[in-house]
Amino acid sequence: MGIYNAYYNYPELEDKCFNTMWIYETPERGNISIIAHSGTVASHAFWFCKNIGVKIGKSLSTGNEENIDMIDFLDYLKDDPETDVIGLYIEEIKRGKEFIDIVKKITPTKPIVAIYAGGTEAASRSIMGHTGAIAGDDKIFETVFNETGIISTDSITEFFYYLRTFSQNIIPNGSRLGIITDSGGCGAMMAKAAEKLGLIVPEFSEELKGKLKQYIPPVANIDNPLDLTFQFNQYNLYVKIPKAMINSGEIDGIIIYAVFGFEEVLNVIKTSGGETYEEFEISNDMMKGLYLKPSQRLVKKKMVPIFYIGPQGYSNPWIREFINSNIPIFDLWDMPVKCFSVLAKYSEYRRKLNPNFKK
Amino acid sequence: MGIYNAYYNYPELEDKCFNTMWIYETPERGNISIIAHSGTVASHAFWFCKNIGVKIGKSLSTGNEENIDMIDFLDYLKDDPETDVIGLYIEEIKRGKEFIDIVKKITPTKPIVAIYAGGTEAASRSIMGHTGAIAGDDKIFETVFNETGIISTDSITEFFYYLRTFSQNIIPNGSRLGIITDSGGCGAMMAKAAEKLGLIVPEFSEELKGKLKQYIPPVANIDNPLDLTFQFNQYNLYVKIPKAMINSGEIDGIIIYAVFGFEEVLNVIKTSGGETYEEFEISNDMMKGLYLKPSQRLVKKKMVPIFYIGPQGYSNPWIREFINSNIPIFDLWDMPVKCFSVLAKYSEYRRKLNPNFKK
Numbered sequence: 001m002g003i004y005n006a007y008y009n010y011p012e013l014e015d016k017c018f019n020t021m022w023i024y025e026t027p028e029r030g031n032i033s034i035i036a037h038s039g040t041v042a043s044h045a046f047w048f049c050k051n052i053g054v055k056i057g058k059s060l061s062t063g064n065e066e067n068i069d070m071i072d073f074l075d076y077l078k079d080d081p082e083t084d085v086i087g088l089y090i091e092e093i094k095r096g097k098e099f100i101d102i103v104k105k106i107t108p109t110k111p112i113v114a115i116y117a118g119g120t121e122a123a124s125r126s127i128m129g130h131t132g133a134i135a136g137d138d139k140i141f142e143t144v145f146n147e148t149g150i151i152s153t154d155s156i157t158e159f160f161y162y163l164r165t166f167s168q169n170i171i172p173n174g175s176r177l178g179i180i181t182d183s184g185g186c187g188a189m190m191a192k193a194a195e196k197l198g199l200i201v202p203e204f205s206e207e208l209k210g211k212l213k214q215y216i217p218p219v220a221n222i223d224n225p226l227d228l229t230f231q232f233n234q235y236n237l238y239v240k241i242p243k244a245m246i247n248s249g250e251i252d253g254i255i256i257y258a259v260f261g262f263e264e265v266l267n268v269i270k271t272s273g274g275e276t277y278e279e280f281e282i283s284n285d286m287m288k289g290l291y292l293k294p295s296q297r298l299v300k301k302k303m304v305p306i307f308y309i310g311p312q313g314y315s316n317p318w319i320r321e322f323i324n325s326n327i328p329i330f331d332l333w334d335m336p337v338k339c340f341s342v343l344a345k346y347s348e349y350r351r352k353l354n355p356n357f358k359k
Numbered sequence: 360m361g362i363y364n365a366y367y368n369y370p371e372l373e374d375k376c377f378n379t380m381w382i383y384e385t386p387e388r389g390n391i392s393i394i395a396h397s398g399t400v401a402s403h404a405f406w407f408c409k410n411i412g413v414k415i416g417k418s419l420s421t422g423n424e425e426n427i428d429m430i431d432f433l434d435y436l437k438d439d440p441e442t443d444v445i446g447l448y449i450e451e452i453k454r455g456k457e458f459i460d461i462v463k464k465i466t467p468t469k470p471i472v473a474i475y476a477g478g479t480e481a482a483s484r485s486i487m488g489h490t491g492a493i494a495g496d497d498k499i500f501e502t503v504f505n506e507t508g509i510i511s512t513d514s515i516t517e518f519f520y521y522l523r524t525f526s527q528n529i530i531p532n533g534s535r536l537g538i539i540t541d542s543g544g545c546g547a548m549m550a551k552a553a554e555k556l557g558l559i560v561p562e563f564s565e566e567l568k569g570k571l572k573q574y575i576p577p578v579a580n581i582d583n584p585l586d587l588t589f590q591f592n593q594y595n596l597y598v599k600i601p602k603a604m605i606n607s608g609e610i611d612g613i614i615i616y617a618v619f620g621f622e623e624v625l626n627v628i629k630t631s632g633g634e635t636y637e638e639f640e641i642s643n644d645m646m647k648g649l650y651l652k653p654s655q656r657l658v659k660k661k662m663v664p665i666f667y668i669g670p671q672g673y674s675n676p677w678i679r680e681f682i683n684s685n686i687p688i689f690d691l692w693d694m695p696v697k698c699f700s701v702l703a704k705y706s707e708y709r710r711k712l713n714p715n716f717k718k
Contacts, residue, residue, distance in 0.1 A: 154552055156545075195481055223484060
């Protein structure tokens with residue numbers, strides 16, 4: 001292994017590389033490929049991607065496209081077995097019809113997330129100076145994206161979170177969201193964000209409520225969002241409650257707020273005289289086996305994604321376990337709602353094309 | 360100093376505390392105060408705030424407000440010399456008229472950032488279960504926020520970034536944004552985001568272009584966004600170029616993409632045979648004295664905020680220097696544009712009330 005930059009190496013030559021960055025890094029490779037009219041999109045976002053666990057396999061910067069363009073590379077990635085998800089940063093599409101044709105062939109099996117940077121005055125001026133491209137109207141691109149099933153955003157943060165979301169290969173069957181929370185405030189904010197994005201946060205049936213009742217403390221309210229209050233039955237939080245929700249067939253995705261790592265803080269709690277619970281006396285490794293393995297089996301079997309929120313942040317060892325295992329985790333509660341909404345949107349596109357998809 | 364949680368201690372009793380969290384932490388205290396209908400908003404966001412440098416001085420969770428409410432606390436914070444900025448998390452306002460009266464007295468001197476969580480079906484259901492409040496229509500709150508100069512958002516991420524932004528006490532005089540970048544792609548994305556938010560990304564005058572010409576490499580384009588390409592004259596980037604822009608009077612705020620710390624990577628670059636520049640041979644401490652001090656003097660003198668983007672991320676030692684010095688820095692390029700837009704909006708409100716403000 002020499003020096004390499006994962007964004008620019010050839011998977012065929014695992015021990016070879018060429019490094020376009022001036023910093024030595026060896027990020028983990030994944031199933032996301034990027035084609036961009038700006039090299040910076042992939043190269044400078046390197047640290048952010050490493051932090052949140054966006055694992056990129058191939059990155060292609062097409063520059064001013066004098067001889068080869070985005071469509072040529074889309075054609076290559078279409079059949080590339082190492083690419084499951086494609087990210088596009090677009091300043092101009094020169095061959096419009098060909099672009100539509102090729103993405104229509106890709107999106108039924110591989111999700112595409114795109115940023116189109118043109119469409120406003122200073123942005124188009126900037127693009128002209130950058131790649132010499134003549135950027136077109138935002139509305140045209142919006143229509144093309146919608147009709148071809150491309151997920152689009154203007155935000156680079158969303159771009160990478162959406163790519164990470166699709167890289168899980170868990171496409172839900174609808175747009176009904178179950179929210180599990182230990183805080184009424186966060187639950188309300190997530191419910192509002194979800195409904196504003198067109199998602200459904202359904203009330204649970206009496207049957208499901210009856211099942212959930214055995215797992216939650218008596219002071220808690222059985223509703224969706226399900227506010228567990230600050231109770232510490234971790235097995236219920238990670239396994240029993242999501243399982244009851246998923247098996248009911250009443251929801252298509254779940255957000256769990258919040259998960260905490262105890263291993264690294266247990267001594268501090270004890271030393272400082274804080275109250276501990278028996279369940280705190282558990283290593284991250286044991287938590288992984290007891291809590292994450294069974295719930296991830298269920299996620300994959302039923303294709304119902306679970307998004308976790310870990311407020312201790314991305315540098316926390318327990319949170320890193322999620323990232324290392326490709327389990328979607330977030331530090332705050334805005335982004336998981338948005339990520340589920342793009343999954344639901346993409347799922348709707350797939351089901352419209354093929355009504356038998358996931359029946 | 361015993362155990363304390365900065366969100367809940369009394370500034371009058373510097374060595375006393377009461378800790379509502381189960382984890383020992385001693386965050387730095389600042390000039391931001393929060394009043395919330397949910398304790399979690401401040402307590403669980405603790406790690407995120409520490410990471411990006413949101414320094415909270417007082418946090419008041421008012422619960423179901425049986426005996427004392429948000430308005431009582433607003434009345435207290437209005438004259439609190441330790442509070443410069445106020446954050447509100449709202450589930451219901453019981454005394455509407457009094458709320459409007461008190462915030463109208465506060466916003467001319469202290470910015471308020473608010474989240475209103477109600478207004479959709481599941482959110483209102485959730486609020487009813489949480490504090491028993493009857494949440495009202497989103498539109499009513501939107502109107503109240505607009506008319507009283509409150510900056511509102513549905514996003515918890517934006518909430519904290521906006522509070523951090525206002526805590527600098529640098530209120531610009533208008534909405535004209537100058538963008539300095541080393542990447543055409545990022546420049547175009549920022550320009551588009553700015554224009555969509557109603558900001559102006561003006562073309563520079565010939566006079567200013569003439570001045571800027573001496574600081575940029577010949578391949579670069581003199582425009583706004585100003586794409587420096589990947590050149591390494593750090594003194595121009597941090598000091599000369601912003602100074603020329605600010606002194607021209609043609610812009611009201613600046614975003615600089617990107618700043619890098621070299622101290623911690625220099626050896627790696629050398630060892631791996633990468634190209635280094637003379638300017639890399641500089642410690643973070645020297646960079647602080649040479650680059651940040653003069654530019655921050657200018658920011659404060661002219662009240663033109665500079666936002667920095669450091670893609671190496673919040674854990675990088677050079678990026679921590681910014682956070683420790685209360686200089687606004689971001690890991691990606693979405694949020695600085697949004698932060699400048701709320702500064703511009705708040706500035707407009709202040710100038711409407713008092714046309715002589717900052718003349």
